[in-house]
Amino acid sequence: MALLGLLVLSLFHVSLVGSHTSSKHAPSPPQPAGEQSPEGSDNLSFPWSRLRLPRYIIPLHYDLHLHPNLTSLSFTGTVQIQIDVQNNTNWVVLHSKGLKISKATILDQNLTHLSDKVLPVLHHPSHEQIGIFSPRVLSSGRKYFLCIEFGAELAEGFYGFYKSTYRTSTGETRTLASTHFEPTSARMAFPCFDEPNFKANFTVRIKRNPEFISLSNMPIVKTVEVGDGLLEDQFDVSVKMSTYLVAFVVCDFKSVTATTSSGVQVSIYASPEKWQQTSYALEVAVKMLDFYDEYFNIHYPLPKQDLIAIPDFESGAMENWGLTTYRETSLLYDPLTSSISDKLWITMVIGHELAHQWFGNLVTMEWWNDIWLNEGFARYMEYISVEATYPDLKVEEYLLHTCFAAVGSDSLNSSRPISSPAENPTQIKQMFDTASYDKGACVLHMLRHFLTDDVFQRGIVQYLRKYSYKNALNQDLWDSLANTCSEEDFISGKHCYSSSQASKNAYLFAGEHLDLTAMMNTWILQKGIPLVTVTRKGPHLLLRQDRFLRTVLPSDPLWSSLQKGFLWHIPLTYKTDASNTIHRHLMTTQTDSIHIGEEVSWVKVNTDMTGYYVVHYEDGGWDKMTKLLRQNHTALSYKDRTQLIHNAFQLVTAGHLSLDKGLDLIGYLQLETHNVPLLQGLGSLQAFYHMIEKRNEIDVTRKLRMHILRFFRAVIDQQTWSDGGSVSERRLRSELLSLACHLDDPPCLERARQSFKHWLQSKGTLNLPTDVAETVFSVGAQEDHGWASLLHTYNISSSAALKGKILFALTCSRDTNKLHRLLELGLEGKVIRSQDLSSLIFMVARNPQGHRLAWNFVKKNWDTLVQRFQLGSFCIRSIIIGTTGQFSSPEELAEVQLFFESIKEQASQLRAAQVALDNVQKNVRWFQRNLETLRNWLNQQM
Ligand code: BES
Ligand code: ZN
Numbered sequence: 001m002a003l004l005g006l007l008v009l010s011l012f013h014v015s016l017v018g019s020h021t022s023s024k025h026a027p028s029p030p031q032p033a034g035e036q037s038p039e040g041s042d043n044l045s046f047p048w049s050r051l052r053l054p055r056y057i058i059p060l061h062y063d064l065h066l067h068p069n070l071t072s073l074s075f076t077g078t079v080q081i082q083i084d085v086q087n088n089t090n091w092v093v094l095h096s097k098g099l100k101i102s103k104a105t106i107l108d109q110n111l112t113h114l115s116d117k118v119l120p121v122l123h124h125p126s127h128e129q130i131g132i133f134s135p136r137v138l139s140s141g142r143k144y145f146l147c148i149e150f151g152a153e154l155a156e157g158f159y160g161f162y163k164s165t166y167r168t169s170t171g172e173t174r175t176l177a178s179t180h181f182e183p184t185s186a187r188m189a190f191p192c193f194d195e196p197n198f199k200a201n202f203t204v205r206i207k208r209n210p211e212f213i214s215l216s217n218m219p220i221v222k223t224v225e226v227g228d229g230l231l232e233d234q235f236d237v238s239v240k241m242s243t244y245l246v247a248f249v250v251c252d253f254k255s256v257t258a259t260t261s262s263g264v265q266v267s268i269y270a271s272p273e274k275w276q277q278t279s280y281a282l283e284v285a286v287k288m289l290d291f292y293d294e295y296f297n298i299h300y301p302l303p304k305q306d307l308i309a310i311p312d313f314e315s316g317a318m319e320n321w322g323l324t325t326y327r328e329t330s331l332l333y334d335p336l337t338s339s340i341s342d343k344l345w346i347t348m349v350i351g352h353e354l355a356h357q358w359f360g361n362l363v364t365m366e367w368w369n370d371i372w373l374n375e376g377f378a379r380y381m382e383y384i385s386v387e388a389t390y391p392d393l394k395v396e397e398y399l400l401h402t403c404f405a406a407v408g409s410d411s412l413n414s415s416r417p418i419s420s421p422a423e424n425p426t427q428i429k430q431m432f433d434t435a436s437y438d439k440g441a442c443v444l445h446m447l448r449h450f451l452t453d454d455v456f457q458r459g460i461v462q463y464l465r466k467y468s469y470k471n472a473l474n475q476d477l478w479d480s481l482a483n484t485c486s487e488e489d490f491i492s493g494k495h496c497y498s499s500s501q502a503s504k505n506a507y508l509f510a511g512e513h514l515d516l517t518a519m520m521n522t523w524i525l526q527k528g529i530p531l532v533t534v535t536r537k538g539p540h541l542l543l544r545q546d547r548f549l550r551t552v553l554p555s556d557p558l559w560s561s562l563q564k565g566f567l568w569h570i571p572l573t574y575k576t577d578a579s580n581t582i583h584r585h586l587m588t589t590q591t592d593s594i595h596i597g598e599e600v601s602w603v604k605v606n607t608d609m610t611g612y613y614v615v616h617y618e619d620g621g622w623d624k625m626t627k628l629l630r631q632n633h634t635a636l637s638y639k640d641r642t643q644l645i646h647n648a649f650q651l652v653t654a655g656h657l658s659l660d661k662g663l664d665l666i667g668y669l670q671l672e673t674h675n676v677p678l679l680q681g682l683g684s685l686q687a688f689y690h691m692i693e694k695r696n697e698i699d700v701t702r703k704l705r706m707h708i709l710r711f712f713r714a715v716i717d718q719q720t721w722s723d724g725g726s727v728s729e730r731r732l733r734s735e736l737l738s739l740a741c742h743l744d745d746p747p748c749l750e751r752a753r754q755s756f757k758h759w760l761q762s763k764g765t766l767n768l769p770t771d772v773a774e775t776v777f778s779v780g781a782q783e784d785h786g787w788a789s790l791l792h793t794y795n796i797s798s799s800a801a802l803k804g805k806i807l808f809a810l811t812c813s814r815d816t817n818k819l820h821r822l823l824e825l826g827l828e829g830k831v832i833r834s835q836d837l838s839s840l841i842f843m844v845a846r847n848p849q850g851h852r853l854a855w856n857f858v859k860k861n862w863d864t865l866v867q868r869f870q871l872g873s874f875c876i877r878s879i880i881i882g883t884t885g886q887f888s889s890p891e892e893l894a895e896v897q898l899f900f901e902s903i904k905e906q907a908s909q910l911r912a913a914q915v916a917l918d919n920v921q922k923n924v925r926w927f928q929r930n931l932e933t934l935r936n937w938l939n940q941q942m
Pocket of ligand 1: 319348352356874
């Protein structure tokens with residue numbers, strides 16, 4: 001074996017043919033090169049020019065051996081892949097990134113080597129592929145074993161097989177190794193066919209020192225001694241799954257375990273000293289798995305589910321099958337320091353990742369262009385599952401915000417259809433955005449409401465059953481939801497729904513045959529969101545739909561070209577004062593009208609925002625709404641009131657409604673007792689305030705501050721500095737007190753200072769009420785001593801929840817030197833971990849004193865940031881949008897443009913660059929249009 005030596009042909013092939021981006025028509029396989037090896041392997045050129053792998057070699061089973069060394073921070077491994085060859089060929093092309101391949105061989109079914117020589121391995125680094133040449137033809141219809149030996153350093157960032165560390169209370173640093181593969185990083189850990197539709201079974205073995213444990217997707221079947229004092233864990237063979245869901249961890253963590261009703265072992269793993277923070281997650285995970293088992297009517301197919309808190313984790317969590325990985329703040333609940341929002345977040349994240357065990361893992365999208373089939377569903381299931389398992393958390397109060405987030409980006413021209421092409425890794429990473437998650441979820445909400453809960457549930461159950469262990473397209477979902485039961489389904493008595501039954505519910509709107517695909521295509525394949533303008537004309541309501549854009553007015557020359565070709569099939573709903581009925585109407589044309597009757601005095605369209613569209617009430621329609629809210633706001637549900645507020649300010653930004661009308665609409669809020677519309681109104685004012693305080697508009701800023709405090713005085717004064725009350729009350733308190741102190745409200749500041757003094761006196765051992773701790777810290781951080789004490793506590797605390805609150809507080813300092821120091825600490829990545837750098841930058845940029853600092857920091861350290869987080873990652877996007885999001889002057893716009901110009905090559909690949917520009921443009925227009933109106937309006941209020 002040793003004689004075979006190391007053979008790596010690194011090859012930069014120059015004459016690549018074929019498209020890099022399209023693989024609809026796979027080219028024919030390379031011609032067999034005969035039975036003999038070519039003269040010299042350096043004559044070979046890379047056989048494949050496309051980004052996607054050839055389809056005629058199908059992986060069936062991976063036997064993966066890994067040996068990570070946590071001292072040398074490297075790993076070696078071997079993989080034996082059973083492949084099914086469907087065309088004669090001499091080449092096997094698969095993915096590998098950054099791996100040193102030391103040997104490759106191919107065996108036939110009888111485990112006989114095809115060649116007595118080591119096989120040539122060619123590399124195509126820019127496509128992250130390797131090609132293995134077999135001198136003997138691999139014959140169509142036969143199966144072979146491809147064996148590869150490889151090794152690499154443990155990765156430094158957050159992808160592939162990467163290293164993470166944590167510090168014990170005695171100051172010792174411990175190392176662990178963990179994986180994150182989605183979307184395209186399995187290839188960094190082992191050579192593989194790294195595309196979601198190459199599903200295979202995996203058998204994993206991991207060598208480790210006895211002081212560590214190892215985890216993977218499946219339970220361990222046996223552990224054997226393998227010499228050198230090492231143990232090898234062998235995991236059970238997995239179900240058929242995509243490579244991006246494979247995971248393994250080697251660490252010294254501790255766990256707690258419980259069992260679900262159907263006997264699935266659920267364990268929560270965390271570093272030994274955080275072990276006490278695991279019990280809430282355990283309770284949630286067990287409940288959620290039981291819930292999904294029932295809701296999907298398909299049992300979770302693995303014998304165990306491990307949830308593990310990884311100290312260095314770039315995103316929020318990852319749904320690896322049977323071994324979901326989490327950022328510490330997404331899994332660990334510390335009763336002493338976690339707030340009610342932290343608790344809700346943990347519950348929703350677990351609900352999300354466990355939903356993926358069905359949506360994503362069991363049934364996977366065919367390709368990354370439809371990642372919404374994973375993420376949109378998982379986001380939506382967060383609401384369904386948490387509402388069912390933890391009704392007290394009132395998760396339904398947040399659903400509107402998911403839709404609002406979608407509206408926010410979808411109303412800019414830079415948005416994209418939910419389903420969009422994505423070929424290379426940078427494009428694929430960028431698919432994990434608001435369109436896939438939030439618009440996906442919001443459109444599903446509309447669809448569920450349209451079809452009724454029952455039909456929706458049955459339809460998705462059918463979809464999950466039909467495509468289990470397979471991949472699916474959008475069309476497969478529509479077909480399942482439209483319910484065409486196969487004969488076999490009827491005979492076998494499987495969960496199924498007949499089209500005649502479905503029509504009774506689903507077609508309430510249409511009243512006739514409805515083409516669900518045609519309807520859904522208008523939401524999934526078309527970008528943007530419709531604006532439905534309604535006008536009252538006698539007994540009729542006239543309707544018109546346009547594309548809603550916040551940056552372009554009808555008077556703009558660009559308007560008509562931006563509108564062209566846009567049309568949606570909108571399931572409209574509305575309520576009137578005449579009855580409690582929710583009326584329905586499917587609008588499929590640009591203009592339409594409905595009969596509502598003469599006697600009706602008001603109409604509210606898009607009941608509870610179950611539809612994904614913005615509504616504009618023309619011809620005094622908004623005045624009517626304002627009047628209604630003032631006279632009898634409870635005539636509308638809290639969701640309707642919230643949505644009206646949101647709509648109104650969207651229309652203000654777009655220039656369809658004047659700012660003073662919007663401000664008048666929220667004038668009723670002094671009567672409002674529900675926290676959701678209250679926070680919506682407050683949030684709108686706060687958004688203006690944050691933008692204005694960063695401009696040199698001292699007078700308007702001061703007046704707006706005074707107005708907000710005066711207007712909300714009564715409700716602010718009602719708040720206690722405690723953790724008591726319902727979830728809604730706690731959340732309202734937390735937001736209100738945070739805003740009041742931010743606006744320098746003297747009673748708020750005084751109370752916070754007092755609490756902070758007690759905290760200091762206790763040397764940080766006093767536990768402040770969790771929901772107001774962040775506010776208390778942010779007031780305390782204004783003094784040098786307070787800031788330094790907070791940084792010290794940050795450094796030694798073992799509660800990720802507490803650290804999050806302190807970090808926020810530290811970024812509220814008005815001292816730019818301190819803010820600068822924080823950014824440097826984040827870049828260094830020791831005291832403040834790299835995983836927190838993007839949110840740190842975002843928080844510094846929020847602070848008027850840190851605003852320019854953060855932007856300059858990003859410009860200066862751009863290359864380092866891209867290297868650390870990868871282009872297209874969520875972190876890079878949030879850094880770009882976070883630092884530019886509050887720019888609002890033409891000079892700032894020009895500055896952002898100039899920067900993108902200077903990094904043109906990268907910026908051209910980044911959607912976020914376009915989003916950032918659109919966003920600043922929108923702010924610039926907002927200022928030009930509204931500043932004077934706001935000034936006058938505020939003067940009138942004084
Ligand atoms: N599948 C994603 C993780 C992921 C994110 C992979 C981005 C690749 C790129 C996971 O299910 C997820 O959506 N995580 C969220 C948190 C969740 C609660 C929404 C995240 O990491 O932000
Ligand atoms: Zn997800």
